[in-house]
Amino acid sequence: MTTAELIAARRSEPWREELRKSKKNKERTDIPRVEMNELDPEYRSHTRLEEVNLGLTKEQAMQEAQRCLDCPNPTCMEGCPVSINIPTFIKNIERGEFLEAAKVLKETSALPAVCGRVCPQEKQCESKCIHLKMKKAPVAIGYLERFAADYERESGQISVPEIAEKNGIKVAVIGSGPAGLSFAGDMAKRGYDVTVFEALHEIGGVLKYGIPEFRLPNKIVDVEIEGLRKMGVKFITNCIVGKTISYEDLHEEGFKGFFAASGAGLPNFMNIPGENLIGVMSSNEYLTRVNLMDAANPESDTPVLQGKKVAVIGGGNTAMDSVRTARRLGAERAMIVYRRSEEEMPARVEEVKHAKEEGVEFMTLHNPVEYIGDDRGRVKQMRLQKMELGEPDASGRRRPVAIEGAIDTIDVDEVIVSVGVSPNPLIPRAFSGLEVSKWGTIVVDQDTMRSALPDVYAGGDIVRGGATVILAMGDGRKAAAAMDASLQGK
Known part of the structure; x- marks a missing residue:
């Protein structure tokens, strides 16, 4: 279901209007926004491997979740590039149903623990929170996203999203950054045989090489990647598409669709x-x-x-x-x-x-x-x-x-x-027939992320020239939906 469809469904439920008008909602707006627990600045400035933000306690998370008004028209969702059902996951936290909250996140996001840490929520979902219209601090959506994802990981009860029956169609992902991982997750859910090719020796792209441990610990990224493996996604490291293996080689191996997410590494x-x-x-x-x-x-x-x-x-x-x-x-x-x-x-x-x-x-x-x-x-x-x-x-x-x-x-x-940074030129040079902008980015249809080569889609920095993690993930989701429609003849 698209973001627009989810919002329309919420509007059609009359009891939500009563909730919105209730006296209790006035009380919710008076709850102060939670503050993130952090390491001491003097201590942390001398330790490279300890994360600065420590996350919320259960009590803090449940109190912050109470601030959400569960709007019939949840504008916060309009600000989310991956269409997370924000009110639903937050209300699960309010009820203490933390594992259910994590499941809601994973319906649309391949990397909730990552996004909860590095996504600029203040410019995305939180910037559209209704609290701002009332001159109040927005609901701490990012903190709550992190809490739910961390709770699931620490509980050991990590769920795997529902996977469609395997269809036997092979698709290749070039690059294992946020755009590639998001695309891979969505295609795996649809039943495709997904292989991610990574030039470096570590999976994660910019999540690993570009963001320090004190902001995004590698162990967090590794758990998210392991979740994709459990969904059937395969990873090949130390493999440079365009050098180690060519576009033509991949065709010969039976790949029917390609998603270029090679980033902007120059x-x-x-x-x-x-x-x-x-x-x-x-x-x-x-x-x-x-x-x-x-x-x-x-x-x-x-x-x-x-x-x-x-x-x-x-x-x-x-x-x-x-x-x-x-x-x-x-x-x-x-x-x-x-x-x-x-x-x-x-x-x-x-x-x-x-x-x-x-x-x-x-x-x-x-x-x-x-x-x-x-x-x-x-x-x-x-x-x-x-x-x-x-x-x-x-x-x-x-x-x-x-x-x-x-x-x-x-x-x-x-x-x-x-x-x-500038886009990595390898894929544009190696894939004959791609249209490339004067900035070196791959030109795509913005609605489908499809390139001039019918079986090649692209997203993230190789298209944008520089993007946030969440915008790159949004590109991956959009490309997955369009490629699936094309391969299925829809």
Whole structure:
């Protein structure tokens, strides 16, 4: 059932209108929003593998669930790219039926424990909560999603979604990030023989290499992946589609449909003097080496530089992950350098808050123009142009404008550049016939995620150029529904 159909069904139930008007609902709006339990900032800033957010207790979750008004027109669902039946799972929590809540989540989401941690609910479902119209804090949907998924995992009673009878049709998924995993889960539910091909040695894509343990523990991702395995999804690692195996090879092996979810793994740089100095690297390299290659260990075969004066260039979630990682690796001065003001930062408010609590310095309205090296070719300083905000640009944010002659020189011994990424070009080059945009993204029909090749669909960063986990998952679900319709001749 689609989100629109679910909402229509809820509207048709007359008792919900009575509930909405009840006196009890007034009491629900007066319950204060729950606060997340967290590790102490001083402690956590020195430990890399412990998760900052500790989750809610049963009592906290049930109290927060009471705040949900169970609206007959649940606008929160309109803000969810994967169409979770939000009121239903929350009301299960309110009744103490936590395992039932988890089952509701898994009807539409392949990764509820992941989304409960990293999805920007404040810009999605929570941004449409009716509480906001009453000048109240929205229901903590993300916290409750995490609670239900964690409760199920910790109970040991992990359910597997209902699987249709196997139809014998083979489909291939290229990339095991959130878009690929979401697609794989939906196709497995429909009875398809699903194989996920991953270029790296670990399954999870950006969930593993891009997000640190203190924000998303690997064990959480592994449990979600194991759930997909129980649904019949097969995974092949260290296999680069387009190199190790070709599009034609996969056809010969009997695959009838393909979902390209190879991400955007090429880091962008600013092309300013000094970017080739030792100690200047991309956030992609930095986080991948720390998260997947044990590079934080000095005894590692490829240890990463652990600077004492570290500047991270950028203001997104990846920049926050990088600077907070640097702090945990011993940086005495960890700085975010961002050319706009804090209000324009794309990073989640929670991530900015955590970074500040952990001692990160924010140098907003500054933009690097040059990195200066020592006689060994190592970065030792950065020159920063002071900025001010001008008129809004195409993104709606005020454009940063240089203040003539206002230059600061700051000592640094490591710079991590986090100013965006570009799509991985391998699939567009290897699959002859794909239409590719000037930005290197695969062009698809936005309603079906179908490419110019009739049997190839695509989603996530390879289409968007840069997306949140939940938007990528939404692409995967949309592509699965469209591919199923095509393969079944509907």
